[in-house]
Amino acid sequence: MFPARAKRVIFLFMQGGVSHVDSYDYKPRLDKDDGKQLPFDDARAIANSGQRGSSKRVMKPLWKFAQRGQSGRWASDLFPEVARHVDDLCFLHSLHTEGVAHGPATLFLHCGSTNFIRPSMGSWVLYGLGTENANLPGFMSIAPSSGNGGPRNYGNAFLPAVYQGTGLGKAGGSPSELAIRNLTNPLSLADKQSRFDLLREMNAEQLKRSPGDAELEAVAASYELAGRMQANAPDVLDLAKETAETQKLYGINEKAADTFGRQCLMARRLCESGVRFVQVTYGDNSANPAWDQHSNMPKHGDHAEAVDKPIAGLLVDLKRRGLLEDTLVWWGGEFGRTPYAEGNGTGRDHNPGGFTVWLAGGGAKPGFAFGATDDFGHLAVQDKVHMHDLHATILHLLGLDHEKLTFTYTGRPFRLTDVHGRVVKEVIG
Numbered sequence: 001m002f003p004a005r006a007k008r009v010i011f012l013f014m015q016g017g018v019s020h021v022d023s024y025d026y027k028p029r030l031d032k033d034d035g036k037q038l039p040f041d042d043a044r045a046i047a048n049s050g051q052r053g054s055s056k057r058v059m060k061p062l063w064k065f066a067q068r069g070q071s072g073r074w075a076s077d078l079f080p081e082v083a084r085h086v087d088d089l090c091f092l093h094s095l096h097t098e099g100v101a102h103g104p105a106t107l108f109l110h111c112g113s114t115n116f117i118r119p120s121m122g123s124w125v126l127y128g129l130g131t132e133n134a135n136l137p138g139f140m141s142i143a144p145s146s147g148n149g150g151p152r153n154y155g156n157a158f159l160p161a162v163y164q165g166t167g168l169g170k171a172g173g174s175p176s177e178l179a180i181r182n183l184t185n186p187l188s189l190a191d192k193q194s195r196f197d198l199l200r201e202m203n204a205e206q207l208k209r210s211p212g213d214a215e216l217e218a219v220a221a222s223y224e225l226a227g228r229m230q231a232n233a234p235d236v237l238d239l240a241k242e243t244a245e246t247q248k249l250y251g252i253n254e255k256a257a258d259t260f261g262r263q264c265l266m267a268r269r270l271c272e273s274g275v276r277f278v279q280v281t282y283g284d285n286s287a288n289p290a291w292d293q294h295s296n297m298p299k300h301g302d303h304a305e306a307v308d309k310p311i312a313g314l315l316v317d318l319k320r321r322g323l324l325e326d327t328l329v330w331w332g333g334e335f336g337r338t339p340y341a342e343g344n345g346t347g348r349d350h351n352p353g354g355f356t357v358w359l360a361g362g363g364a365k366p367g368f369a370f371g372a373t374d375d376f377g378h379l380a381v382q383d384k385v386h387m388h389d390l391h392a393t394i395l396h397l398l399g400l401d402h403e404k405l406t407f408t409y410t411g412r413p414f415r416l417t418d419v420h421g422r423v424v425k426e427v428i429g
Contacts, residue, residue: 004399005363015283094371133274328362
């Protein structure tokens with residue numbers, strides 16, 4: 001719709017909600033008031049009973065903060081490898097979203113709605129821009145979770161079926177499961193081509209009998225894409241073609257980082273091959289996803305060790321290949337975590353009222369921070385950014401006007417930012 005800064009997106013989804021006050025949102029007040037019982041408007045208490053001013057015990061960060069890089073951005077020791085690249089990151093410290101529980105908040109993050117069936121962001125992007133490679137899906141979800149929205153998080157809903165995301169593996173799965181089902185075909189090349197041609201003729205004949213049938217057209221297109229994928233996708237998904245140096249950069253063959261490292265490397269290979277939108281989930285299929293530490297905040301350290309080197313490696317690899325200039329990397333979860341202990345214990349509860357995400361490349365302003373939470377890191381108070389604002393901004397970087405990217409269904413025009421949304425132009429470099 002206008003000149004784009006980014007051509008594609010890699011979304012690194014930290015399922016369960018990383019604690020922003022333990023990672024990128026430095027609040028000295030937490031050290032000062034650690035252990036004190038203070039009143040907070042707790043989102044869960046408000047949702048359950050309407051109670052405000054609940055007494056909560058302030059809990060300081062478990063990891064030490066320091067200013068990093070030439071930009072002096074604050075980052076803790078939780079993600080030491082990524083912290084080396086803060087000068088490439090654009091922090092949004094004032095995110096707020098809808099939904100206190102994982103299910104609604106995760107759906108809102110991906111689809112812009114907490115409950116209604118809506119297309120996921122990747123489907124909207126593919127619908128708006130199309131694909132750069134006719135032999136691969138334009139939208140792929142690596143290791144998606146089956147819970148908290150499940151396939152809806154990469155679904156097309158009422159958009160034509162050709163915009164459906166393609167899943168690779170599952171959350172918490174082993175690297176060996178990182179594959180597309182039925183991708184290999186034992187038939188000879190000649191036999192495969194013969195069957196493909198016959199299928200194409202049969203589909204064409206059926207389409208003649210039902211002109212304008214969008215669902216039938218989408219099914220026929222998906223069959224043709226599947227045929228082309230059998231010839232092209234195995235090469236793209238073969239990580240053995242990467243050098244030992246590149247694999248080491250992502251932490252592959254290291255106990256903690258191997259799985260997510262492979263997923264991040266695959267995301268780069270897919271983007272390099274023309275896939276428009278790739279989301280990579282670090283999570284699992286449990287009721288309390290990976291980053292959801294209600295009673296054991298030190299567990300954040302284990303998860304950080306699994307993703308830190310792969311994410312840093314992805315940034316380095318994209319940059320040295322010239323891909324970071326037009327690839328937007330988006331990191332974050334469905335919400336943050338509270339600056340106080342849950343139940344006066346050793347964990348933190350969900351916090352949709354104020355949290356941090358970061359963007360890198362693709363036109364996002366590097367070494368920059370926008371917005372702020374209050375002195376405790378509890379609620380967004382300065383230059384607040386709603387999740388729909390983030391959606392609108394990402395679409396803008398891709399050259400799409402979020403108010404004009406619409407699809408009419410049952411007589412009503414829908415869009416990703418269906419309720420509201422504004423482009424946060426301050427974060428555009």
